[in-house]
Amino acid sequence: MLFGYVRVSTARQAREGNSLEAQKAKLxxxxxxxxxxxxxxxxxxxxxxxxxxxxxxxxxxxxxxxSTKLDRLGRDSRELxxxxxRFKSLGADFRTxxxxxxxxxxxxxLLFAVMxxxxxxxxxxTLERSSIGRESARAxxxxxxxxxxxxxxxxxxxxxxxVNPLFPTAKERWEALGISKTTYYEALKL
Numbered sequence: 304m305l306f307g308y309v310r311v312s313t314a315r316q317a318r319e320g321n322s323l324e325a326q327k328a329k330l331x332x333x334x335x336x337x338x339x340x341x342x343x344x345x346x347x348x349x350x351x352x353x354x355x356x357x358x359x360x361x362x363x364x365x366x367x368x369x370s371t372k373l374d375r376l377g378r379d380s381r382e383l384x385x386x387x388x389r390f391k392s393l394g395a396d397f398r399t400x401x402x403x404x405x406x407x408x409x410x411x412x413l414l415f416a417v418m419x420x421x422x423x424x425x426x427x428x429t430l431e432r433s434s435i436g437r438e439s440a441r442a443x444x445x446x447x448x449x450x451x452x453x454x455x456x457x458x459x460x461x462x463x464x465x466v467n468p469l470f471p472t473a474k475e476r477w478e479a480l481g482i483s484k485t486t487y488y489e490a491l492k493l
Contacts, residue, residue, distance in 0.1 A: 306358055307335035308370045312346040326371045329400045335369055364394030371400045373418050378426055380419035387415065453490055457482070461490035 307330035311323050323342060330340055341354040358368065368390060370376045376397070377383040387406060390397055397415070398405035404418050405411040437447060460480060470476045477487035 304363070304366050305335045305339060306362065306366060306368050307331075307340040308343075308355060308358055308368060308376060309340060310343040310345065310352070310355075310375045312344070326375065329371045330369055333369060333400050359389060359393070362390065362393040362395040366393070366395040368395060368397045369400055370397070373399060373404055373415075374422045374425070377419075377422075379423040380416070381423075383419040383422070384416070452482075452486055453493065457486075458490045458493050461487055465491060 307327070309323055309326040309330065311326070323344070327337075327340055327342070331337060341358040343352045343354040345352055362368070368376075373383065377386055387397060390406070396406045398407075398411075404415050406415050440447065457480075461476075461482075464470055464476045464480060467476075470479055473487065474484070477484055480487070482490075
């Protein structure tokens, strides 16, 4: 029986043609029945992928798992080889939708190993570039992440309004400032 696996984790992937709809359409095009397409909307880094776990529980002897690309199945060669081992232990095989990578033949297994190594190399390269970019931004004084909510100005406003008799309750004070209860009390601690 044919089974399909689809995974997407970011909007960027969707823009690059890896959207759920595009992946699913490709699997349907190569003959995977719609009810046999398993979909995860989750990062490949997550240890548990519910749809993949469900797919694995349904695999039997002579089944074939199809995915649009190898990197949709796993993020690094170790993970891909472990997954292939699980398929094999259940008597199933894997191939990409374009048929370039398949695991029934010896040559296909070799290509799987090479492509898995390439997928891992691409991942490591992306992570390294991201790290270099963050370090460069930090060196230029640009900080990543969400802007700090508790600015010195806000802390001063909280402390001023805290002693203001026009606002007798704490709730009136944080609502007047347009901040949350937590932010209000965090500012008072400073």
